[in-house]
Amino acid sequence: MAPLITTPDDEDDERDHPFNAYRFAASDNAKGIVAEAVRLLLNYEERFGLKMNKRRAQDQETFDLTVDAILSDLMHHHLVEHPAGIYVTRSNRVLGARNRYRPPAYSKVFPHILDLLSKPELGYVLQDKAAPIPGASKSTAIRPGPTLLARIHDGDIALDDLDEHPHGETIILKRVKDADNYWDEGGLEQYVDTPTTERYRDELEKINQWLAAADLGYDRRGIPWPHTSFDIGDRRLRRIFTQARFTSGGRMFGGFWQQLRKDERRQGLRIGGEKAVELDYGQVGPRILYGMAGHPPAADDLYFMHGYNRHRDGIKKVMSAMIFAGERLDRFPKDTRKLFRKTDRIAEVVEAVEAKHPLIKDHFHKGLGHDAQFVESSILVDVLLDLRSKGVVALPIHDAVMVPASKVSMTEEVMLRVFNAHAHVQGSVTVEG
Template identity: 80%
Template sequence: MDQIASLAATSDHEDDERDRPFNAYRFASSDATKGIVGEAIRLLLNYEQRSGLTRNKRRAADQETFDLTVDAILSDLMHHHLVDYPGGIYVTRSNRWLGTKSRYRARPYSKVFPRILDLLAKPELGYVRQDIAAPIPGASKSTVILPGPTLLARMDDGDVDTDDLDEHPHSETVVLKRVKDTDNYWDEGGLEEYADTPATERYRAELDEINQWLAAADLRYDPLHLPGPHTAFDIRDRRLRRIFTQARFTSGGRMFGGFWQQLRKHERRQGLKIAGEKAVELDFGQVGARILYGMAGHLPAPGDLYQMHGYNQHRDGIKKVMSAMIFAERRLDRFPKDTRKLFRKTDRISEVVEAIEAKHPLINDQFHKGLGHGAQFIESSILVDVLLSLRAKGIVALPIHDAVLVPSSKVSVTKEVMLTAFNAHAHVQGTVTVEV
């Protein structure tokens, strides 16, 4: 997928082998890494001159962009290698993206980016290894890059570690995704440009407040005694962004980012400490279904909304199918992805859908209307409210979509805050479960 489009494609259950998007905000911050970048720039300029690739000296602004781009590429490759992420870093070479002004793109990610990348990948220089995507019409146009032998050697010589690298302040934390073209298999959704409004400015101000708070939080991670494999991450990666969907700021809005979202559940629960205490996860229960009841102006049915007669052993499947029914715009005629295995071989999707509708007669006319994105916006607004309320109480909380991680001693007050926020936004009572 294109780099710009990929910005919003992360989740809290990423495939461990997935290549990671290029971070154009990374830069060399120590003498050691500045020396590596400076040497690379000099070698590239000399190579251009010897090879006759440039006839005239660049303008000052163009040279500054050149230097920033080399710095960003090499710094992100060094960081990727030091953190030991699996796979490589994917970038785009698409002129359509790189040549267009966008609020989502950093200055180093410009139309000269592919040319600089090719220079760094010259065998004579050896700073970058790149696997350029085949030019298949309509297909993904990602190029994957890895550190080359020269860069790895310079890192060894300089004894470089992650403290030698830093990030410039990111540009856009309020991200808007356009409507996905369902007729185009290769369409990843992409990002939508937008003009700021009082609402987007408020969302950004809230995120700035939260991000500054989390950047200074006392977070520690000890993988000792945890079974492998261990997730690769940088504990300084704490910046959140809100991703809105369907080209509307009343759709989606979940917060993505933060190293804790990359961790497996057992890693979060056993290895993560907040303010010196064990991290405990509090989750909203049956969140999508309860919000749908609130949207329809009804009180939720008593008991477990996903527990149904005839499907007592298939609660996980009912939960996933019901969620799909809330998001779907037409009646389900097949089991959603990865749900067939959660039911008996004799179960039919039509029967499951009818059983869910019978269990929830007050909202059965709300299914298959595409209301899921709106429900998710309410969910995300609840989480923002929870974070800001906990911040005001001096309690560090790390969001994971419909859940938060807090210090073990703060479970009771956090649960109270979560239930209050849920009722205020969803207009029905919520439930919160504590997972230790």
């Protein structure tokens, strides 16, 4: 039986709100909250004999940095009104490993500090520990406790009271998941820098600096509830490569605009005071696959199938699964069954797709999805760099960008030219809305 195809695994854990270990208190009021907490934690340790010897100066510096990061990220999380908690790890394997990914606030004492902050007598953190059973989530959720909430209120803490240290690694490499272990959540792969990884990092740093200085705004008026919570200062991107190689995946993640719903982005986002317009690459996966096969794509809608006129969304998802799958599909991909008629069978749908696209039939079910995604991500990086050279701010959303309304024509020309240079076939761009 072929594996159940879901979304590409570079997106799996990007939907939650992971702990930002680079956050810190920037104002006197916020620093006072952190300093008080550190003092209370040290007194608590001494009172109950939890620390027999005085910490070395370096260890105390890490302790203070960790408390600062935890409380600052919780304050930030509360101020932007995220409904869920923050997900943190208590894994010694992650916290104790010295590598390019580990933030300075991570160490083996991280769980100890969390537990101290969660003591009812201190009340800084509410902590829901992960269940120690196979198959359960490996993350622990934390939320602001009553003491921290009171300090936020009494200190009149706002987002301007918090800041971020420069992030560590922006070029992320994920290892291959264990196909025989359903519960394997993947992980990060260590690597040695090469001219290629250094180029990727340099390109992304240019983009991040450009976005950090951009004039971005947001207008909620007229946008229906619920409104997504976000921090407009959250603009830093990272590229996530998959399958333990730098020719796989590579999509850019991060930036508050990626958290917004489509209607919120298209109605509320402003760039340089102008309404932001979204331009999407159309049918990007199949077009890139045609380029890999060395054939021009068909001129009509690549997702239109005779007999499935009203099921284009389903065909689109099935085709994506066929591109990512390493074996022939023998069941509908996750969440796609409802997009077809009850009488439709996956084998018939797959055959219809192959009949529509005989020139790339041999490229389906070969696990080429991550390779195609690398081409797509390389296209987006070059689009952003090209637009930057022209003074145009563009916000990436995987296979799309948002630009000021006055720059739509210029952006469309850049997108089509860059697509052709990378994919070696003609692209398609849709101006949304």
